[in-house]
Amino acid sequence: MDRSEDRALIDRLLERDEDALREVMTTYGGLVFAMAKRVVADPTMAEEVTQDAFLALWRRPSSYNSDRGSLQSFLLGVTRNKAIDLVRHEESLKKAKDALITEAEATSDGESPNELAVGMEERDELRAALVSISEVQREAVVLAYFGGRTYREVADELGIPEGTAKTRLRDGLAKLRQVLANRTERA
Amino acid sequence: MNKTHDELKSLIAPYVLGAIPPEEMEEVRSHIISCEECMAEADSYSGAVSSLALSVPPEAVPDTLVENVMRQVRDEKGEQQASVTQLRGPRPVYNIVAAAAALVIVAVLAVALITTTNELDDTQAELAIERQRVEQLAQTQGAMRLGGPSGDVVGAMLPTDDGGVFVVHGLDDAPSDHTYQVWLIDDGQPTSAGTFDPASGLGGLQTDHSLDGVDEVAVTVEPEGGSRAPTGAPVLRT
Numbered sequence: 001m002d003r004s005e006d007r008a009l010i011d012r013l014l015e016r017d018e019d020a021l022r023e024v025m026t027t028y029g030g031l032v033f034a035m036a037k038r039v040v041a042d043p044t045m046a047e048e049v050t051q052d053a054f055l056a057l058w059r060r061p062s063s064y065n066s067d068r069g070s071l072q073s074f075l076l077g078v079t080r081n082k083a084i085d086l087v088r089h090e091e092s093l094k095k096a097k098d099a100l101i102t103e104a105e106a107t108s109d110g111e112s113p114n115e116l117a118v119g120m121e122e123r124d125e126l127r128a129a130l131v132s133i134s135e136v137q138r139e140a141v142v143l144a145y146f147g148g149r150t151y152r153e154v155a156d157e158l159g160i161p162e163g164t165a166k167t168r169l170r171d172g173l174a175k176l177r178q179v180l181a182n183r184t185e186r187a
Numbered sequence: 188m189n190k191t192h193d194e195l196k197s198l199i200a201p202y203v204l205g206a207i208p209p210e211e212m213e214e215v216r217s218h219i220i221s222c223e224e225c226m227a228e229a230d231s232y233s234g235a236v237s238s239l240a241l242s243v244p245p246e247a248v249p250d251t252l253v254e255n256v257m258r259q260v261r262d263e264k265g266e267q268q269a270s271v272t273q274l275r276g277p278r279p280v281y282n283i284v285a286a287a288a289a290l291v292i293v294a295v296l297a298v299a300l301i302t303t304t305n306e307l308d309d310t311q312a313e314l315a316i317e318r319q320r321v322e323q324l325a326q327t328q329g330a331m332r333l334g335g336p337s338g339d340v341v342g343a344m345l346p347t348d349d350g351g352v353f354v355v356h357g358l359d360d361a362p363s364d365h366t367y368q369v370w371l372i373d374d375g376q377p378t379s380a381g382t383f384d385p386a387s388g389l390g391g392l393q394t395d396h397s398l399d400g401v402d403e404v405a406v407t408v409e410p411e412g413g414s415r416a417p418t419g420a421p422v423l424r425t
Contacts, residue, residue, distance in 0.1 A: 018260060025253050030245030033252070038243050047249050054256050059263075059402060060425045062334040065322060069237065076240035081205065081329075126242040144206035145239050151201040152208055163197075170200035176235035 006064075006071035013061035021058050028072055029054075032079045039083035039146055049086055053079040084148030129179040137172030140165055190214060192222070199225055203232045213347060220320050321356040321389075331404050333423045342423050344369075344380075344404045350395040351380070353404070355423065358385045361408055367422075368413045371396055372403040380404075382413040 012020035032053055037046035056078055057064065064074045130138060143149045143157060155165035190198075195218045201207050207215050219225045325332035325343035333342035333355070342355035353369050361367050361384060369380040369392060380394035405421035407414075 018257065021260065022253060022257070025248075025256065029248040029252060031241075031243070033248050034243045034246040035240060037246060043249070047252060047255075050248070050252060051256050051259070055259055058256075058260055060331065062425060063325075063332045065325070065332065068322070069233070073237045073240060076237075076243075080240065084205070123242060123244060126238045129238060130242050141204065141239070144201065144204040145236070149206060150208040151198070151206045154206065166197045166201060169204060169206065170197070173200050173203070173232045173235045176238060177232060180234050180238055 003066045003070065007066050009071065010061045010064055010066070013058060021054065024057065024071070024075075025054055028075050031072065032075055035076050035079045036083045039080060039148065040087050045086060046083070049079060049083045052082050056082070080145070087148060125183060129176055129183070132179050133172050133175040137168045137175065140168035141172040141176075144169055190218075192218075195219070195222075196225055196228070199228050200232065203229050203236050216324075216345075220323050226323070321354055324354060331398075331401075331425045333404055333406065333425050335423045340423055342404075342406065344398065344425075346398045347393075350393065351398045352391065352393050353380065353383075354391040355383075355385065355389070355406070357388050358390060358423070359388075360385065364411050365408050366411050366413065367406050368409040368417070369394070370405045370407065370417055370421075371398065371401045372405060373400045374402065377405070377417055379413060379415075382409065 009020050009024060013024075029050065033046055033050045036049035036053070037043060040046050040049060053075060057075065064071055068074070130141075133141070139158065140154050143154050144151065149157060151165050151169060152162055154169070155162040158165065160168075195215060198207060198211070198215050199219065202215050202219060219229055321341050321343055322332075324330060324345060325341060329346045331344045333344065334340065335357075340355065340357035342353065344351050344353045351371075358367065366382040366384055367390065368382045370377040371380050371394070372378075378396060380396055381392045383390045383392045403425045405417070405425070406423040407417045407419050407421050409418060
């Protein structure tokens with residue numbers, strides 16, 4: 001789905017078109033639910049987060065700005081934030097922890113339940129990019145992004161100085177940026 | 188507080204990953220949006236952060252999800268209709284948060300924006316940068332973005348430790364003897380967050396009213412001094 005299609009969907013949501021909301025859920029539901037589950041590590045809580053994310057879009061379609069990225073990225077960002085809020089609220093960080101680190105190394109499997117904007121091949125490349133950064137960098141990045149830890153908590157949890165945690169996060173992102181840039185050049 | 192530029196620069200990666208502790212967020216965010224070097228570095232990581240989100244393989248959606256959401260949508264529609272009916276009745280007495288003398292307190296971020304703009308020649312290119320900064324603010328975590336029908340106006344309401352900060356770009360001056368008023372809407376009930384008058388299209392205010400539970404933010408044109416409740420249609424809303 002390209003940006004013009006995203007904008008068309010948002011225009012329909014602004015007109016309170018319920019079919020547009022169904023379309024958004026059909027297209028992105030699998031990804032949004034997976035992101036929520038990745039963070040909260042509990043299917044029931046993940047469903048709650050997924051519902052909240054779509055309801056938030058329905059209540060404020062104008063919060064999405066197509067100049068800033070795809071609707072898919074926007075929804076995943078909203079979902080990630082809501083999931084982390086819930087995890088913090090529920091104080092179930094420990095429960096979610098085990099699912100975090102190893103997940104970054106797992107390869108995707110199974111069939112896609114929906115027709116998605118990011119195909120399997122591209123997703124595998126993104127996951128390969130994540131695996132390509134050093135283990136200590138990946139550990140820090142995954143804890144921060146999917147685990148909702150602050151850089152201070154990352155340092156505390158990994159038993160490293162805060163400066164080292166900040167460096168690992170920066171170097172991890174910089175490496176990811178480089179891998180993605182190389183991929184774009186090859187394409 | 189009062190971190191050096193290098194200290195703040197070292198927090199860009201944690202910032203884009205959403206890993207800044209709440210008590211440091213204001214300082215870090217204010218710096219990044221006002222420092223071109225740091226903003227450019229933050230922007231350069233956007234693709235990498237998106238790739239993290241997109242690397243998660245999709246899962247089958249629970250059967251109940253879509254219908255649960257649609258039921259909630261229908262319930263809220265019913266509540267909104269009831270709320271509109273209530274607003275058309277006798278005007279309720281709303282809690283006026285800010286006293287008239289202190290209605291317009293421009294927050295640090297808005298001051299930075301307005302000061303910058305006043306030092307510029309208001310060329311289209313420079314104003315476009317200011318608009319982009321407000322857009323950046325609107326996209327930050329926890330922010331609510333406001334837009335107008337024309338698409339030329341953009342606003343952002345950002346939560347702070349003790350309330351919220353509102354900034355807007357692209358608004359014309361209010362008509363004579365009128366002002367703009369910001370409303371926080373919780374369950375259909377509007378509460379004033381204060382009034383403001385834009386300068387060079389930029390405006391802002393700070394409110395000590397918590398944004399917890401606020402579903403919508405809207406801006407209306409009101410008689411000078413503000414109103415107890417909105418008297419016209421929003422010119423800007425979430």
